Amino acid sequence: MSDKVKFTVKDLDLFYGNFQALKKINMSIEQGKITAFIGPSGCGKSTFLKTLNRMNDLIEGVKIEGEVTLDGVDIYKDFDAIMLRSRVGMVFQQPNPFPMSIYDNVAYGPRIHGVKKKSALDEIVEKSLRQAAIWDEVKDKLKKSALAVSGGQQQRVCIARTLAIEPEVILMDEPTSALDPISTIKIEDLATELKKQYTIIIVTHNMQQAGRISDKTAFFLTGEVIEYGDTEQIFNKPVNKKTEDYITGRFG
């Protein structure tokens, strides 16, 4: 896999009203890798993640300055938010399947993007569920409510739902924080598997998780990127004292 840059962020500032949540963020996120954002609560890592598919647009009073480009195109100036979100999919902290069947959940994305043919939808649903490593568990209950399966399965259904719109990037906002250890391992394995085809950016509270699965890690603190580099380097030879303190558990 080449080191092609997917996202470039230049001097990004983000304000909630008068509060500055992100300060002068500069970062290049590479294609085909897993990039992890770590940091204590309220450090802005989730906020930053949401600027990458413009989910912050939905919140009243958010102001964004600076530049974010996807494949060299400015996502705030030259992109429609709807278009952007079908290229940059998102998996949320809490599994949030819609209150409908597993099939309809996964088919939701393709349907809103205009796929109507039953056979095409069937194909996408099966492919996505297989990719999300949950096909064998749910293939007999596709018509059952997605809310009826376990939390870990729900999260993988949500990942399948995101895969079904064939995005280039998948943003994961603490995808395992609501799950048990076994489900967490499954999602981690899945992420490692998916990076062959997708660029994955994951926000996590769990440092071991970042260490286990990511190629690059960014450490956030009070709205700033303190250190960004190869995961191995960040965890073994952090340059910044604050990073070292956080990694070694002196605060967090």
Next chain:
Amino acid sequence: MNTKNWNNRKMKDGFLRSLIYLATAVTISILFIIIGFILYKGIPGINFNFLTRNWDNKTTFVNVKADASKAGDGAEGYISSLGITVKEGDKNLVITKIEKNSAVHKAVNMKNESYDLKKDDTITKIGADNTEDLSYTDALKLLKDSDGTLRLKVTRPGGGIVPMFVSTIYIILLSLAIAGPIGISAAIYLNEYAKPGRILRSIRFAIQNLAGIPSIIYGLFGMLLFVQTLKMQYSILAGSLTLSILLLPTIISTTEEALKEIPRSYREGSYGLGATKLQTIAKIILPGALPGILVAVILSIGRIVGESAALIFTAGTVAQIPEGLIGGKSSAATLTTKMYWLIKETGDLSSASSIAVVLLVLIILLNIASKMITRQFLKKTGNG
């Protein structure tokens, strides 16, 4: 803590508790007395005829083809040429039985439309002769001997609630068809599109106040605007439009509550997949809010069924099945307005009570239906 204080407290507690029990007992017994009284007064008047007949007697001239060749003697009062059996009524002939292939099934009225005679129809004129001028035997003989096309004047007895029942249904459907889409759209606008601020607060305040206005004011407004200015006359359309305005506040606020219940995560999930706002509303938010919207609809039906003041001035109190939407022929009384009219104009309390029983049953059925729909829905989506 001394014993005296303790006893004092216990006494106070017991006293207050018995007051609460008493209040509950009074409320419940009042409810039972009201329902019991209505049932006691109303149930004797409810029978098959009450539920299936027209309100007013209806008199019609019909032509029937008598066939004298069909000879035969049957029971007393059997008329073979017409295939019917009659008995002596109040100076008239009352049909008591009609054969399956009787000629009266092919009777036509003066406009040459089919007018099927029924049991209990009263023959008041045979050809040119009024039956009340003839003795029963003469009238019977006249009927028996007739051959060829025969003109009869037939009175169909009334005393039933069918027109009011049908009008009530019409007004329910019409009002919901008008107020439902408007109210739901308004709720969607207020909850999903409108920016929070002073304007939104004022709109909400206005809607809340609208809900508190006495319905007779809506009735007056409806009469001035729809009945007079827009020249709809007393009609089900004027009535339904007035009711629609009256229903809007309830529909809007109930629907809004239901929309607020939809978790933020559903919206985020939908937007995160690249859905537009409208797609999210249509596919995620509205289906999720459906139970709440159904509750709004059922509440509205209850309100329509129970409304009298707003309808008396706009839909009138005529007991007829409405024809068309506007104009005199579409003026129609609902069950409730007819009840009001009965009590006020005729003092016929037992008929009014009978209608009240029908209304009570209707409301109970509606409530059961709403519970069942909601439960069914919750089961289906797995929310329950």
